[in-house]
Amino acid sequence: MFDLINPSRVFSWIQKLINFINSIFFVVLMIALTFALIISPPDYLQSDSVRIMYVHVPSAWIALASFTAIAFFSVLSFIFKIKNLNLISKSIAPIGLLFTFLAIITGSLWGQPTWGTWWVWDARITSMVVLSFFYIILIVIHKLIEDEDKAYKAASIVAIIGSINIPIIKYSVDWWNTLHQPQSINLLKGTSSIHSSMLLPLMLMLLVLLLYCALIFLMKYKTEIIRIKKKNIKRL
Amino acid sequence: MIQKIMFMNGYGVFVWFSFAITFVSCAIIYIKTLRTLKKYENEYAKELNKLSVSERKIVLKKSKVASQVFASYNKSF
Numbered sequence: 197m198f199d200l201i202n203p204s205r206v207f208s209w210i211q212k213l214i215n216f217i218n219s220i221f222f223v224v225l226m227i228a229l230t231f232a233l234i235i236s237p238p239d240y241l242q243s244d245s246v247r248i249m250y251v252h253v254p255s256a257w258i259a260l261a262s263f264t265a266i267a268f269f270s271v272l273s274f275i276f277k278i279k280n281l282n283l284i285s286k287s288i289a290p291i292g293l294l295f296t297f298l299a300i301i302t303g304s305l306w307g308q309p310t311w312g313t314w315w316v317w318d319a320r321i322t323s324m325v326v327l328s329f330f331y332i333i334l335i336v337i338h339k340l341i342e343d344e345d346k347a348y349k350a351a352s353i354v355a356i357i358g359s360i361n362i363p364i365i366k367y368s369v370d371w372w373n374t375l376h377q378p379q380s381i382n383l384l385k386g387t388s389s390i391h392s393s394m395l396l397p398l399m400l401m402l403l404v405l406l407l408y409c410a411l412i413f414l415m416k417y418k419t420e421i422i423r424i425k426k427k428n429i430k431r432l
Numbered sequence: 433m434i435q436k437i438m439f440m441n442g443y444g445v446f447v448w449f450s451f452a453i454t455f456v457s458c459a460i461i462y463i464k465t466l467r468t469l470k471k472y473e474n475e476y477a478k479e480l481n482k483l484s485v486s487e488r489k490i491v492l493k494k495s496k497v498a499s500q501v502f503a504s505y506n507k508s509f
Contacts, residue, residue: 204496211500233451234437244440247447251454294461302450309446408458412465419469425497426476429483 203280203421210418217411224407228400236397246394248306254402256299256324258409260362262292263327266334267359270352282348283424285355286338287416291409293331300324311375319368320376323361330358477505 232250239246266285273281303321304314315321334351341347369376381388381395388395440447480488480502492499 207497208500211504229451233447238441243443245443245446247440247443248450251450255454290461294457298454298457301453305446305450305453309443408462412461415465415469419465419472421497422469422472422476422501425495425501426472426479429476429479429491429498 203283203424207418207421210414210421214411214414214418217407217414221404221407221411224400225404228397228404231397231400236394239394242310245306245309248302249394250397250401251405252299252302252306253398254405255295255302257402258405259292259296259299259324259327260365262288262295262409263330263355263358264362266292266355267362270355273348274352274356279348282352283417283420285334285351286348287413287420289331289334289338289351290416291412293328293335295405295409296324296328296331300328307375316375318374318376319372320365320374323365323368326361327358327365330354330361334358473501473505476501 228250232247236247236250238244266288269281269285269288272278273285300321303324307316308314333354337351337354338347341350364371368374369378380390390398438444438448476498480491480498483491488502492502
């Protein structure tokens with residue numbers, strides 16, 4: 197089964213996927229932005245500031261999903277000793293860090309008009325800052341440790357330890373008193389308390405950002421494959 | 433209409449800045465990632481070019497990645 201993710205096998209598909217995403221990305225982006233900034237109605241309580249949700253919420257979801265994926269692949273690489281899973285994790289980490297920062301910054305920009313403050317050390321925001329530290333550690337490990345196997349091992353351990361933070365982020369709004377509202381969308385149950393006029397732009401923006409993540413991931417993964425092949429050129 | 437979209441009932445600065453920071457940082461990361469990929473592709477293709485004809489033949493035959501990178505590099509020149 198893991199042969200399916202063999203770099204040599206997937207390499208030819210990577211460029212095809214990159215070309216496909218590039219061809220549809222701009223159209224999907226324009227549709228999503230039209231819905232998010234023009235068509236969707238203002239909120240009865242938050243007025244137009246609610247539109248920040250269309251970048252803040254997908255960014256936070258992607259930040260959490262990226263770290264969950266990294267932790268999952270780290271566990272699998274420990275069990276099955278598949279080096280390729282480490283390459284995938286390494287390629288996901290910068291994307292996760294970018295969206296963690298975006299979730300924090302856009303959250304701060306949403307906080308000022310909604311709560312009247314740019315920043316509070318509440319459970320959700322603090323645990324997101326902790327998540328960004330874990331991402332930074334993962335990236336720094338790959339930059340500083342020259343022995344790749346040691347770097348992958350250290351990164352996997354950090355990812356597994358950091359995965360403890362994921363349920364803390366998710367349930368922080370239920371476990372502690374925070375300024376954050378409880379979750380409006382339950383992805384596991386497929387339920388939502390958001391009206392469809394706002395849910396559609398939210399899902400469209402999520403699609404746009406997921407396409408972007410796929411694009412960056414594929415380019416980073418391709419770079420990693422070439423880097424390794426370049427290193428082993430004399431061995432062939 | 434345009435004024436309404438720009439000002440957004442007084443929240444325009446917050447909304448537009450949120451979208452701008454998201455898409456500008458995404459664009460920067462995209463350009464940086466693309467440049468790194470192209471750099472590695474070119475370096476790899478140049479290393480393949482440095483090999484003797486027989487060595488290169490073996491490498492291109494054995495590695496799909498090498499043959500694809502080498503082909504796209506030669507196509508671009």
